[in-house]
Amino acid sequence: MNAASNPHHDLAASDWVRRHAHLVAPGTRVLDVAAGRGRNARLLAGRGAEVLAVDRAADALAELHGVPRIETRVVDLEAAPWPFGAARFGAIVVVHYLHRPLLPLLRGALDEGGVLLYETFAQGNEVFGRPRNPDFLLAPGELLTLAAQPPALTVVAFEQGVLRRRGESVVVQRLAAVAPGHPWPPTLRAPDEGGADARIG
Numbered sequence: 001m002n003a004a005s006n007p008h009h010d011l012a013a014s015d016w017v018r019r020h021a022h023l024v025a026p027g028t029r030v031l032d033v034a035a036g037r038g039r040n041a042r043l044l045a046g047r048g049a050e051v052l053a054v055d056r057a058a059d060a061l062a063e064l065h066g067v068p069r070i071e072t073r074v075v076d077l078e079a080a081p082w083p084f085g086a087a088r089f090g091a092i093v094v095v096h097y098l099h100r101p102l103l104p105l106l107r108g109a110l111d112e113g114g115v116l117l118y119e120t121f122a123q124g125n126e127v128f129g130r131p132r133n134p135d136f137l138l139a140p141g142e143l144l145t146l147a148a149q150p151p152a153l154t155v156v157a158f159e160q161g162v163l164r165r166r167g168e169s170v171v172v173q174r175l176a177a178v179a180p181g182h183p184w185p186p187t188l189r190a191p192d193e194g195g196a197d198a199r200i201g
Contacts, residue, residue, distance in 0.1 A: 013043035014095045016119045020156065020176040023115045023184060024049050028090035031109065033077070034097035038064040041093075045069040049091065054083075077102055084109060091115040098136050103146055113181030116153060118143055119174035122160055128169045143175035153177035156184060 017040045024030060026048025032041045035053035037060045045051045050069050055061050056076040064070050075083050078099050088111035098120050110116055123139055126132035140160065147153040160173040178184050 011037060011039045011042070013039045014119055016159075016174045016176070017093060017095065017117050018043060020115075020117055021047055023117075023156065023176065023178060023182070024091045028115075029111075030091040030093060031084070031089040033092065033094045033102075033106070035064075035072075036060045038067065038070065040095055041070050042067060044091070044093070052089075089114060091117070094118045094120065096120050098138060100135075104149075107146065107149060110153075110179055112179060113183075114179045115182065116147070116175065116177045116179075118146075119172060122171045122173040124162070124171035128162075128171065137171075138173045140173075143173055147175060147177045151180055153179055154182070154184065 021043060024044055024047065028049045030041075030044050030049045030051045032038070032044070032051055032053045035041050035055045036057065038053050041051040041053040041064065045067060048069070050071075052071050052073060053061060053064055054073045054075050054077070056074065058074045061072040061074055064072050073083070077083070078101075082102075082105050088109055090111050091114055092106055092110055094106070094117070096119070106116075121131055121137050122142075123134070123137045125137055126134075131137060138160075144155065144158060147155055154177060156176040156178060158173075158175050160171075162169055162171050
């Protein structure tokens, strides 16, 4: 399902991506899959990331031309070979898009210390509306299974269930996870006790 065709897709960044954007450090090379008009690319670029926004809809990507720190590429990831070769990214963002053959390729393209932010519709959404095709609906816990593939990602946050959006109910599943080498969770300094530093985290 292409993000550009989704009725929920506009220039307001995903709440999930906004909530976890702090995991993506300035200067990080980000792959935004099915970027559409760039709502999430704009958010991350505005925070200093270098974003490659890809989508099959050239007219949607055209709206990103000239936006600082955003490069665009028109590509149909479902109809062509993986276009990025051995390139790896410090963060990968996928919102409202699912093509299961790409999942291992996305995992393989995540660099050491990288961040995966994924959010899309899940089984049960067919009760409320589109998409209803099971090809576009995540199975329960499917993103957790993806994160568990070696080398396992650390799950920062995971949610699945019914949400209310603009007066409508949708069923979604969403994951924020980091690869080994990422500095999450932050190390916290506990109050000094007897002059000794104690750290938790």
